[in-house]
Amino acid sequence: MGKYLEAIRKELDYAYEVEMPKIDEWTKIDIQHIIGKILVRIIGKMIVGNPVCRSDEWLDLGFTEDFVSASILMRLLPTWMHPIFTNIIPQRWRLRKGIKTVRKIISPAVTRHQEANKKRAQGMEVDEEDSMLNWILDNADEEAISTNLAQMVLVMFVPAAHTTAMAISNVLFDLCAHPEWAKGLQDEITNANKEFGLIGEKLPVKDWTSQLELLDSFFNESQRLSQPISITPNRYAYENVTFKDGLTIPKGALIGFVAIHNQIDPEIAPNPEVFDPMRSYRRRHSSPDEKDKHLAGQPSKENFAFGYGSQACPGRNYAIAVIKMVLSRMLLDYEFKFVEGHTKPTKYHLMEFIIPDPTAKLMMRRRKVA
Numbered sequence: 001m002g003k004y005l006e007a008i009r010k011e012l013d014y015a016y017e018v019e020m021p022k023i024d025e026w027t028k029i030d031i032q033h034i035i036g037k038i039l040v041r042i043i044g045k046m047i048v049g050n051p052v053c054r055s056d057e058w059l060d061l062g063f064t065e066d067f068v069s070a071s072i073l074m075r076l077l078p079t080w081m082h083p084i085f086t087n088i089i090p091q092r093w094r095l096r097k098g099i100k101t102v103r104k105i106i107s108p109a110v111t112r113h114q115e116a117n118k119k120r121a122q123g124m125e126v127d128e129e130d131s132m133l134n135w136i137l138d139n140a141d142e143e144a145i146s147t148n149l150a151q152m153v154l155v156m157f158v159p160a161a162h163t164t165a166m167a168i169s170n171v172l173f174d175l176c177a178h179p180e181w182a183k184g185l186q187d188e189i190t191n192a193n194k195e196f197g198l199i200g201e202k203l204p205v206k207d208w209t210s211q212l213e214l215l216d217s218f219f220n221e222s223q224r225l226s227q228p229i230s231i232t233p234n235r236y237a238y239e240n241v242t243f244k245d246g247l248t249i250p251k252g253a254l255i256g257f258v259a260i261h262n263q264i265d266p267e268i269a270p271n272p273e274v275f276d277p278m279r280s281y282r283r284r285h286s287s288p289d290e291k292d293k294h295l296a297g298q299p300s301k302e303n304f305a306f307g308y309g310s311q312a313c314p315g316r317n318y319a320i321a322v323i324k325m326v327l328s329r330m331l332l333d334y335e336f337k338f339v340e341g342h343t344k345p346t347k348y349h350l351m352e353f354i355i356p357d358p359t360a361k362l363m364m365r366r367r368k369v370a
């Protein structure tokens with residue numbers, strides 16, 4: 001994890017420079033688009049490495065939107081119609097094109113890694129950056145690599161970039177709705193910079209971002225009220241399961257937990273309608289036994305936002321570190337507020353997916369620090 005986070009940290013310097021507008025006066029911006037671009041770059045760095053993650057083809061893939069909308073469309077249709085519609089809907093054409101594009105752009109990286117491995121086998125030292133693509137090449141079986149490498153890359157990319165970008169946008173929307181928290185979060189980041197240097201300078205990314213307890217708690221509250229998937233975890237019964245009380249889940253059944261219900265249950269979150277960003281901070285500090293619980297990214301029976309159990313989101317610790325890494329820069333460098341007359345964007349429910357209004361804009365300017 002450490003080496004991938006370090007790669008992300010370095011790419012963030014570049015992505016931030018390229019994507020963040022340099023604006024000193026209040027300007028209306030499409031914050032979701034900007035953060036989305038940054039995330040495609042930095043998650044791309046972790047998955048496929050540089051130069052692929054900086055290529056126009058990678059940046060313009062737009063795969064996630066088509067992936068989600070195709071899955072929604074197909075599920076609205078009866079299964080017997082799938083073979084017909086799979087060839088008709090434009091999202092599926094674009095997905096196929098996306099797979100072809102990824103196959104083409106990762107091909108030089110695959111060759112480079114194979115050559116590096118050959119040199120290593122001959123005892124030579126090779127200076128090669130790590131990526132998840134290299135990990136797949138070294139660990140997946142040959143048949144899977146020859147038939148499905150591009151799909152494997154995309155299956156990692158789809159859940160990673162978009163959800164994390166949306167989480168960052170949601171934190172900014174919540175901060176605009178509750179601007180009184182901005183100073184506390186900024187002070188915490190400034191103190192971490194003073195005590196531990198900039199991210200990754202003296203402390204590895206994971207340890208540095210762990211220092212941001214207020215931001216951790218703020219994110220938890222933001223995610224409680226704006227989680228991206230309403231029904232999770234989802235499981236498929238491979239065999240009949242009978243519980244002690246006689247309830248039987250038949251083989252082949254799909255089971256989904258209504259995760260958003262947990263988030264509004266007063267037994268789990270008292271006064272659930274109140275945005276209370278220090279909820280988990282207070283719980284953690286309520287007794288020494290609670291100190292390591294209630295952290296962002298920790299699945300529990302109270303928080304299903306990252307799923308639960310052995311199949312809970314494997315990227316959750318990356319997500320939290322990345323969210324803090326990006327926000328710790330943005331909150332120090334910029335100020336945000338809603339466009340005059342606007343409040344927190346409407347949430348749209350598309351089957352189990354929940355997204356903030358994609359057209360929502362924010363006002364932003366560079367912070368004037370005395």
Ligand code: HEM
Pocket residue numbers: 155156159160161163164167228229232233234304305306307308309311312313314315316318319
């Ligand atoms: C805020 C950001 C994220 C959220 C809210 C999120 C949420 C989830 C949820 C709810 C699941 C299903 C878990 C279950 O069934 O128990 C999941 C699965 C998954 N996530 Fe994430 N995720 C995020 C970021 C990431 C990142 C950054 C990565 C990769 C680095 C990632 C990779 C995956 C993968 C590969 C799976 C499928 C695991 C499996 O089927 O075994 N996710 N995620």
